[in-house]
Amino acid sequence: MAPRITPDFSFETAALARGRTRIAGVDEVGRGPLAGPVTAAAVVLDPAAIPPGLADSKALSAAARDRLFGQIMATADVCVAHASVEEIDALNILQASFLAMTRAVAGLSCAPDHLLIDGNRLPRDLPCGAEAIVKGDARCLSIAAASIVAKVVRDRLMVDLAQQYPGYGWEANAGYPTPAHREALLNLGVTPAHRRSFGPVHKILYQDVSITP
Numbered sequence: 486m487a488p489r490i491t492p493d494f495s496f497e498t499a500a501l502a503r504g505r506t507r508i509a510g511v512d513e514v515g516r517g518p519l520a521g522p523v524t525a526a527a528v529v530l531d532p533a534a535i536p537p538g539l540a541d542s543k544a545l546s547a548a549a550r551d552r553l554f555g556q557i558m559a560t561a562d563v564c565v566a567h568a569s570v571e572e573i574d575a576l577n578i579l580q581a582s583f584l585a586m587t588r589a590v591a592g593l594s595c596a597p598d599h600l601l602i603d604g605n606r607l608p609r610d611l612p613c614g615a616e617a618i619v620k621g622d623a624r625c626l627s628i629a630a631a632s633i634v635a636k637v638v639r640d641r642l643m644v645d646l647a648q649q650y651p652g653y654g655w656e657a658n659a660g661y662p663t664p665a666h667r668e669a670l671l672n673l674g675v676t677p678a679h680r681r682s683f684g685p686v687h688k689i690l691y692q693d694v695s696i697t698p
Contacts, residue, residue, distance in 0.1 A: 492539060492629040494532070496618060500599045505614075509562075509597040510627025511590060513582045514542070514635040518660030519670070519686055520653070520679045521646060522567040523578065524639035525585035526631040527593055527600075529562040536560065539629045541622040542636040554637040557630050564592035565638045574682040583608035603628045650676045 500508050513525040536556035538549065545553070557563060566588030568581035576584065587608050590600060600615035602608075603625075607617050621628035640659050647655035653669045653676070660666070660678075662685060670679075670689055679686045 490620070490623045492541070492622070492624050492626045494535070494626050496601050496616075496621075496625045497530070497532070497627055500601070505599040507595060507597045508599045508601060508627060509590060509593060510601045510603075510621070510625060510629070510631045511586050512603040512622055512628050512631035512635055513585055514632065514639050515660070516578050516582055517662075518680075519662050519666065519683050520570070520655065520660035520676070521639070521643050522569050523573060523582050523585050524565060524567050524635045524642070525582065525589040526563060526565045526634035526638070527586070527589035527597070528557060528627055528630040528634060529593060529595075529597060530557075530627050530630055531560050534560040535626060536630075539626050539633070541629055542632040544623070545633070547640075550633050550637050553630075553633050557634055561630060562594050563634055564589045564594075565634060566592055567642075570678060570680050573680050577682070578680075579606075587611065601625050601627050603632065646678050650678055 497508050507529060509527045509529045511527045513523055515523040536553055538553060542550055566585050568585040573581040598613050602615055602617050603621035605617050605619050607615050618625055622632040643655045643659045652673050654665045658666050667685060675686055675690055681687060681690060
């Protein structure tokens, strides 16, 4: 088994050495679900008050994410933003993810001068320099913090949506296409919170529509 990668502050340290002073980590969560928004977070950590135990949100338990979420919110500059289901369907999920990221960056209390963004592509029209970091949530502490914040906020939002639209299991599956969610789609139908451009939802909506000459 390969050793687990632990995120560190080396990307931030390198940017500081280049004269940057306010560095934000940016990550999104929710590209894969069939329902709900895509959510992004931008986080500027205080180097003197980095919560111990920061890691890729996917590698943490829900309890650990909740604990770290509270510590990040108490010690860092944080903004969370979303792109709606309607924006996802209009733009496509990649561009909607970029939109959520740019909104999160724009909402920070003080403008950053460098961005560390998870992935291999950068949104356009960013307000400052940026670098894409593949598997950044597992390698970079600022991105790991952003991944935790985005995950916790979106999971809580999906719990709220589950109360509005019961039966789909969103409180447990966060809108991802689990077998139970797919079965509920067939039995209960499509809700306003579902992404109509996603295959399983689109198929249900249009399976009975035929084109006639």
